[in-house]
Amino acid sequence: MMETLTPWQRFWDRKHRIYASERHREFHYRRIAEDIIAELPHAEAILLDYGCGEALQAERISRFCGRLVLCEAAPSVRQGLVARFGSNQRIVVLAASDLGQLSASTVDLAIMNSVTQYMSADEFDHVVAKLRLLLRYDGRLIVGDVVPPGGAIVGDVASLLRTSIEGGFVIAAIWSLVATLFSPYRKLRRKVGLSTYTEAEIKARLARAGFHVERRNRNFGFHRGRATYVATRTR
Ligand SMILES: C[S@@+](CC[C@H](N)C(=O)[O-])C[C@H]1O[C@@H](n2cnc3c(N)ncnc32)[C@H](O)[C@@H]1O
Structure with missing residues (x-):
């Protein structure tokens, strides 16, 4: 059956130049894998990476779980993930709509990094409720790279430049910033926007879903202006 994708999912489904x-x-x-x-x-x-993207380091992560x-x-x-990791017995690739194939109360850790901004608040609540059922009692859901309201493009530019100095790709970063001005990402960000949450808002949503929530001292990945929350299943 043909899946219906949201505008942001269609964006990620096509070739893009985010990096x-x-x-x-x-x-x-590599940094996400270390985190x-x-x-x-x-x-x-048992680790579930929800909205994992290309998960280039999945092989390495699988050696630790x-x-x-x-x-x-x-x-x-997904096709790329199956092609790359299909032969690894410890790795399973699933569509987001197939989460129901997993048994309830079996997952120790669920990660949702840099995904909340691409879904509506209602969808976020819906996904969080499904993930809670999959987690063991005391299991944790880590929601990373959450964009705060007013998380302006200037912060993203600063983050990319800082990261590029650390990673040794400054020239490429400058070119990519110029290309971004005309990119589908920018157009979609203007048209559809990103979902944003204050710390109080996201904590309240996760608490309502049955989690105890703490803000992690450092965000997953490189963006210092965004936040990561560690939600522990309490019931
Ligand atoms: C910015 S990438 C993040 C990839 C990876 N988690 C990381 O930290 O690099 C966002 C990913 O979320 C996926 N995504 C967007 N909306 C989603 C949804 N509703 N359910 C599952 N995945 C979703 C996109 O297809 C894309 O691969």
Whole structure:
């Protein structure tokens, strides 16, 4: 059956130039992998990465857990994941709509990094409720890279430039900033916008869904102006 994709999901499903270069793409996924590995509770943990994107470091992450479920809405991204990781016995690739295939109360850690901004608040609540059912009691949901209201483009530019100095891709970053001015990303951001949350708002939403929530001292990834929340299932 043909899936209906939201405008943002269609964006991620097509070829895009979000990363300034191959080096930037690898640098990004390496950092996300380090952040995820640091949060794994034990070596046999079942880990669910919701909206995982290309998950370039999935192979490495899978060596630190019992099972890694990569869940992604964009069909072409999923195809790439299956092609890359299909032969790894510890990695499973699922469509976002197939979360129901997982057994309730089995997941130790669920990650949703840099995804909340691309879904409506209602969809966020819906997904969080589904993830809560999948988590074990005491399991954790980490919601990362949450964009605060007024999270202006200037902050994104500063973040990219800072990251490019650390990662050694400054020239590519400058070119990519120029290209971004005319990119589909910018048009869509203007037209559809990004969902944003204050700390109080997102904590209240997660608490209503049955979680105890703390803000993590550092955001996942490189963006210092965004936030990560650690939500523990309490009921
Ligand atoms: C910015 S990328 C983040 C990828 C990865 N989590 C990371 O931290 O680099 C956003 C991803 O979320 C996916 N996505 C967007 N809306 C989604 C939804 N409603 N359900 C599942 N995935 C979604 C997109 O297809 C895209 O791969």
